[in-house]
Amino acid sequence: MVTLRPMTGADLPAVMAIERATFPLDAWSEGMMRGELDDMPRTRHYVVALDEDEIVGYAGLAAASDQADVQTIAVLDKHQGRGIGSALLTELLAEARRRGAREMFLEVRADNPRAQAVYRRFEFEEIGTRRRYYDDGTDAIMMRRKLDG
Template sequence: MTRDDLPTVMEIERATFPADAWSEAMMRGELRDQPRTRHYVVAEIDGTIVGYAGLAVAADQADVQTIAVLAGHRRAGIGAALMDELLAEAVRRGASSVFLEVRADNPPAQAMYERFGFVRLGVRRRYYDDGTDAITMVKELGERDGR
């Protein structure tokens, strides 16, 4: 992902996370830390961005910062491809575990993460701006991991 991608990424961000979308300034800050501690990618179909994802890595721990796919393109493997890329980058950077937070009211996302081997750690009460809880999850990475 580059700064040139931000107008489209921000449209997807606001459409996907209307109650707690990141600001463009927040996203620019993430991109400034790329590639030092961040890795952001976009998914395109016919040259149009339809999804994006980001990872933060410090020492041996990685955190999925965000992952989003336009509603009309969900359930087509795009989110899985983005997650594959984030996990592969975590392995490349030497992470031993990957953490994430997911909205408690988003069972499809939770199911996708579980398919990737993430397990539930706990709950962060009222984590999101609208008061929704977050479920914290972790995936331990093995020698042959990437998925």
């Protein structure tokens, strides 16, 4: 059973290890992640997923006005398939609603069908493509979900 809690600066070593393992070609820097945390709670909402005392995943949301964007979601490979990513996405959707967002957007790698399937299961729809969006030249599929009031 995992629990979710707000991410803190003290979580960054574990979060950055997951970041580099999950996104080896285009991982965020610690400075970028710290910058995101600096905007909490004003425009950002970041959470970590804990399995006992181990951070096994994290997710982040940017929200302004009536729009929210999934900034990142990652789960350690050995913990995938247990519903942790779904729990993290559910939390981001709930926070977007709490902040009054009417739509949520995200980009997902075109070569990551597993993540795309998760987002489709959560009623995200494909709305376009960003060519060569990622550092290695991979396209990003842009997705959107309308949120209930």
